[in-house]
Amino acid sequence: MQNFLILGSGGREHTFAWKLAQSAHCGNLFIAPGNGGTAQHGTNLDITVSDFNALGKACIELNIDIILVGPELPLVLGIYDYFNSRDELNHITVIGPSKAAAELEASKSFTNAFLEEYNIPTAASLNITKENIIEGIAYIEANPGPYVLKADGLAAGKGVLIIKDKEEAKSSLQEMLEGQFGEASSKVVIEEFMDGIEFSVFVLTDGSAYKILPIAKDYKRIGESDTGLNTGGMGAVSPVSFVDEALRKKVMERVVTPTMHGIKDRGLVYSGFIFIGLILVKNEPYVIEYNVRMGDPETEVVIPRMKNDLGELCIKIKEGKLNDVEIDIDPRYCTAVFLVSGGYPEKYEKGKTIRHLDTLTDGIAFQAGTKSENGLLKTNGGRVMAMCAFGNSLDEAIAQSMKNAEQINFEGKYFRKDIGFDLS
Ligand code: AMP
Ligand code: GLY
Numbered sequence: 001m002q003n004f005l006i007l008g009s010g011g012r013e014h015t016f017a018w019k020l021a022q023s024a025h026c027g028n029l030f031i032a033p034g035n036g037g038t039a040q041h042g043t044n045l046d047i048t049v050s051d052f053n054a055l056g057k058a059c060i061e062l063n064i065d066i067i068l069v070g071p072e073l074p075l076v077l078g079i080y081d082y083f084n085s086r087d088e089l090n091h092i093t094v095i096g097p098s099k100a101a102a103e104l105e106a107s108k109s110f111t112n113a114f115l116e117e118y119n120i121p122t123a124a125s126l127n128i129t130k131e132n133i134i135e136g137i138a139y140i141e142a143n144p145g146p147y148v149l150k151a152d153g154l155a156a157g158k159g160v161l162i163i164k165d166k167e168e169a170k171s172s173l174q175e176m177l178e179g180q181f182g183e184a185s186s187k188v189v190i191e192e193f194m195d196g197i198e199f200s201v202f203v204l205t206d207g208s209a210y211k212i213l214p215i216a217k218d219y220k221r222i223g224e225s226d227t228g229l230n231t232g233g234m235g236a237v238s239p240v241s242f243v244d245e246a247l248r249k250k251v252m253e254r255v256v257t258p259t260m261h262g263i264k265d266r267g268l269v270y271s272g273f274i275f276i277g278l279i280l281v282k283n284e285p286y287v288i289e290y291n292v293r294m295g296d297p298e299t300e301v302v303i304p305r306m307k308n309d310l311g312e313l314c315i316k317i318k319e320g321k322l323n324d325v326e327i328d329i330d331p332r333y334c335t336a337v338f339l340v341s342g343g344y345p346e347k348y349e350k351g352k353t354i355r356h357l358d359t360l361t362d363g364i365a366f367q368a369g370t371k372s373e374n375g376l377l378k379t380n381g382g383r384v385m386a387m388c389a390f391g392n393s394l395d396e397a398i399a400q401s402m403k404n405a406e407q408i409n410f411e412g413k414y415f416r417k418d419i420g421f422d423l424s
């Protein structure tokens with residue numbers, strides 16, 4: 001038995017907690033800070049994911065053996081290195097990459113150099129700072145739009161601008177370099193625009209061996225038919241019907257294998273999840289981004305399809321023996337439809353009472369922005385909960401997710417009714 005600490009507070013972390021609670025290897029389970037859903041499976045700790053001193057103290061006190069990291073922030077801040085470099089903490093396994101390896105998510109220019117070095121297909125790109133802004137302007141002048149401008153660093157998911165108009169692109173480039181996203185946009189990456197359909201591939205590694213997890217697709221825009229503002233994710237499906245065996249093989253050969261080779265070749269210390277955001281252009285896969293964690297809401301459809309014991313997988317990673325296990329995947333479709341607060345991703349209200357959760361009979365509600373208060377479950381964020389369901393077809397799974405989404409009640413509830421619309 002091992003004692004686990006999950007870091008994070010979203011639907012992804014509720015899913016991890018739900019899965020670990022079913023593990024034959026999970027002793028005590030803690031979540032920091034967690035949410036109303038994680039509290040059903042373990043004990044929430046009131047500690048933020050970036051407070052390493054407090055996390056370290058809690059881990060000693062609670063005899064934690066393994067930390068499973070949800071979001072990128074603690075990884076990018078170096079939680080792996082923090083635990084590993086302290087005598088009193090280095091017996092605890094942090095499942096996640098080192099700070100140096102987390103640059104794969106934290107820096108677009110680092111990632112583009114990595115992709116180029118290992119010959120992994122991606123968009124052509126230019127790195128621009130105030131010093132060479134003239135090159136950026138010249139690129140925009142010489143090429144037709146749309147223009148893809150990315151803040152080099154992390155900008156809370158908001159640092160990518162896709163602009164059609166030439167003049168607007170030039171002034172946006174200037175604004176970004178002048179600090180629109182703070183330090184994160186002191187360097188801007190201009191990328192060739194790729195027109196295609198996106199999907200997400202997940203790899204689990206112990207630093208040497210690696211396994212491919214179920215492939216998924218998420219829906220980021222607030223409005224139906226992928227319109228309106230970007231969100232933290234309005235829904236997800238797995239499997240993805242257009243990713244057939246031939247495409248999967250291509251992704252393995254051209255993307256996954258060279259990525260894993262590159263990580264080793266550069267000596268990057270990496271255990272845990274690698275999330276590869278891909279776009280299919282004329283049936284060829286190109287990398288859009290790496291994330292050094294699982295996706296949200298993809299986790300809510302990927303983890304339920306894995307029949308493996310998540311506790312055992314974590315222990316195999318700790319022991320460097322991931323090769324001992326096979327990933328066992330449920331062939332059925334799993335879908336997630338996110339219920340969000342009215343107004344999200346702009347201004348919205350919290351504290352609305354969530355009703356009828358106890359009436360769900362077929363499906364799982366993975367909670368994100370929720371909080372238990374005096375025995376009532378209240379909304380506590382923009383994305384409230386992911387309604388997940390299985391089906392033998394995409395339509396069947398979606399129909400069940402929709403039914404469950406209708407059944408839950410809170411003031412201002414909104415959800416997209418077209419998740420999976422481009423896949424049938
Ligand atoms: P990122 O933060 O890199 O994931 O970018 C956010 C979103 O912008 C992606 O999910 C894509 O929808 C879009 N995007 C990023 N890079 C490109 C590109 N080179 N061409 C087209 N769309 C892109
Ligand atoms: N679903 C996209 C992400 O987790 O970044």
